[in-house]
Amino acid sequence: MPADDRSAGFGEFVLAAHRRGKLVVQPRMGFSDPATMRRGLLATRHAGPTTVGTLTLDSFTRTGRHDDARACLAGGIELNGYPIVAHGAATTAAVLDGVAGGSFPVQVRHGCAQPEEIIDVLLRAGLDATEGGPVSYCLPYGRTPLRESVRSWQRCCDLLAAHRPAAAHPPAEVHRPAAARRPHLETFGGCLMGQLCPPSLLVAVSVLEALFFRHHGIDDISLSYAQQTHPVQDEEALHALRRLAGELLAGVSWHIVVYTYMGVFPRTPAGARLLGAQAARLAVRAGAARLIVKTAAEAYRIPSIEENVAALREAAAAAEDAVPAPGTPEAGAARDSQTYAEARALVDEVRQLHADPGRALLLAFERGVLDVPFCLHPDNRGRSRAYLDAAGWLRWSELGALPLRGIAEPGRASPLTSAELLDSLHHVQRTFDRAASDPTRAPAPIG
């Protein structure tokens, strides 16, 4: 095991950096070859800024097709991520040895609705930080029934929570540093379909997944929010997320993580850099502790180690130049806002459905109390709709059965056309590519 493993776990490391005023930047890096993966982790660790490492898994592993992943490895075919199950715990521990540890925690990012095997291998490899959630890793991907995803995530929380000094390890193994740390789980609920979702629903699902994690024994959590279409609306959403976490997550050590835009990315490197810098400023202003960084290249191919490192440095530099919003973060978080009012109403209504957060989520989707716009999953009602208004804010156009009547006024009456859908999906790409080619049209730094 890594020599410096005796210190902090993932969540503790991030919060310590946050107290020092440093935004932690993290890549979405994953390579199929163990040696390349190790080089990538080392490069991330020594990139300069305060970083944490990532093992992003490939799509075969995400969908449970480990034999297909093994066949590719045997045939020398490159995968789009690190196949942790196919490589197994021993190989993965060797990749991490001397790299991962208390001064450089590593998280596994996967995208799997039923990740029991993944969790099992990462724990045996000495890791204890990952991400996802019963809703956010189910509804946007494929057709795994939500009920099965909820059951799987309960088992995964149990696996992680049991990975504790007293519970899981006999005395002989107590020296193992991993056992002294708290396992960390991050909600993916702040992303969902990646685009065209009003921020209040992203905030609500992120909070509800955190409550689900806590109910199943996880007490070290991060809550995600993905950058959307307007920096002011995003800042409002992050303050709402912080406030709800503060109000509802007693007994949990938590922080906020921002994802750089997850929708259709700018085509030009300059446009991608502007968008990335805006995400970094957003994270600092709104009091987030960690930022998931994207590279300009990943829209087209797997980015190189060097491209990842460059993107981390650019994001950290943008964060250094940013200042937190006036007043304490707590003051910002305390503000009432439209996003907070909507998110609070959604969370409250779901919590009233059942004392068990997993059952409450199932009932909520069955009844349309939660309903993700543009999500075609069979367990999503599909009655809510959203649109991008003229100012670039995401708004509701149809509420379906969402408990937001009297809180949100659905705008616009005409149904969305196919041309408008395409136009909305490319709004961010268009805005930032134009800004990059014409600095007078640059999106104004917020504040």
Place this chain on the structure above:
Amino acid sequence: MAITDVPRFPDTRSGMLVVVAAPASDAHTWNLLYLQLLLQELGHTVANLGSCVPPDLLVETCRRYRPDLVVIGTVNGHGSHDGMRLIRAIRQDPGLAEIAMVIGGKLGTVGATDAPDSHLTGTLLSAGFAAVFGATDADVDSLCLFVEALALQRTERACHAGR
């Protein structure tokens, strides 16, 4: 996956009934939403099966609802392989012979090309697809023309049958 997974269908119908779906390995859905809106704008009723549709689910849906047209949309580069499994499953059932089926999107794995190569197109056509489309604006126009021609054909047939 259970084949009881057949989706809710619209209660009211106008024009043709069109099923939209992605092949089993493809989890992308924005393209399917775009196709749904496009087909609705052409006056047709759309049942969107969503992503990752296995052959038995498509067959069961077609048996139950008898759509005029099935549109397979795929963008992950592996869609043609799974698309072949879908068309074979549909064409194996003589009761579904009347259903037209097309496929389109980013069908090849090589590079960022939006046009399927002629060999792949030939393979898909000979397996029973009525048309194969790429992912360009021109392909969208071609799809619209195909759909309008099919709708006209169905209307004429219905008129003859009604005499």
